[in-house]
Amino acid sequence: MKIQRTTIPWLLSMAMVLPPSLPAQGIPDSAKVASATAAAESWLALVDEARYGQSWEKAAEAFRAAVTSAQWEAAVVQARGPLEPFGARTLLGARYTKELPNAPPGEYVLIQYRTAVSQDRMVVETVVPMLDPDGIWRVSGYFVRPE
Numbered sequence: 509m510k511i512q513r514t515t516i517p518w519l520l521s522m523a524m525v526l527p528p529s530l531p532a533q534g535i536p537d538s539a540k541v542a543s544a545t546a547a548a549e550s551w552l553a554l555v556d557e558a559r560y561g562q563s564w565e566k567a568a569e570a571f572r573a574a575v576t577s578a579q580w581e582a583a584v585v586q587a588r589g590p591l592e593p594f595g596a597r598t599l600l601g602a603r604y605t606k607e608l609p610n611a612p613p614g615e616y617v618l619i620q621y622r623t624a625v626s627q628d629r630m631v632v633e634t635v636v637p638m639l640d641p642d643g644i645w646r647v648s649g650y651f652v653r654p655e
Contacts, residue, residue: 537604540604540615540617540639540645541602541603541604541617543645544602544604544616544617544619544637544639544645545599545602545617545619545637546645547637547644547645547646547647548617548619548635548637548645548647550566551563551566551567551635551637551646551647552597552633552635554566555584555588555650556594560577560580560581560584560585561577561581563580563584563647564577564580564581565577566646566647567580567646567647567648568637568638568640568646568647568648569640569641569646570611570612570614570638570648571646571647571648571649584650587652588652591625591626591629591631591652592625592626593625593626594623594624594625595623595624595625596623596624597621597622597623597624597633598621598622598623599619599620599621600620600621600622600632601619601620602617602618602619602620603617603618604616604617605617605618608636611638611648611649614638614639615638615639616636616637616638616639616648617636617637617638617645618634618636619634619635619636619637620632620633620634620635621633621635622655629654629655630654630655631652631653631654631655632652632653632654632655633650633651633652634649634650634651634652634653635647635649635650636648636649636650636651
């Protein structure tokens with residue numbers, strides 16, 4: 509079975525373009541990356557447990573505006589279903605930025621994991637938390653591609 513490149517939802521049309529880190533005002537980038545990474549890992553746990561409705565509820569405002577809960581569930585099942593179960597993740601890197609292609613202005617952290625999936629295969633997951641207007645980091649995009 510061939511792993512197909514899959515994007516979920518709007519933000520990941522950026523197709524893995526990782527812009528350089530930009531200086532931030534106030535909180536250091538490292539603290540922002542740490543907070544965003546914690547939010548991403550909590551969100552991924554919901555997805556791993558097939559709690560798709562809850563993952564949609566916990567996603568960024570822009571994510572929820574771009575896709576309904578039902579659309580999200582269908583997309584994530586289509587993207588991850590052939591690869592399940594998802595296993596151990598290794599953090600490949602995380603980068604803070606204020607600009608992403610095809611995304612509204614804001615603060616983002618692009619996080620990549622190397623993840624074990626079924627049949628001894630590996631994928632790269634990209635999770636993109638953004639700082640929501642209420643000051644909380646929430647996932648705004650998710651992307652899975654074969655390694």
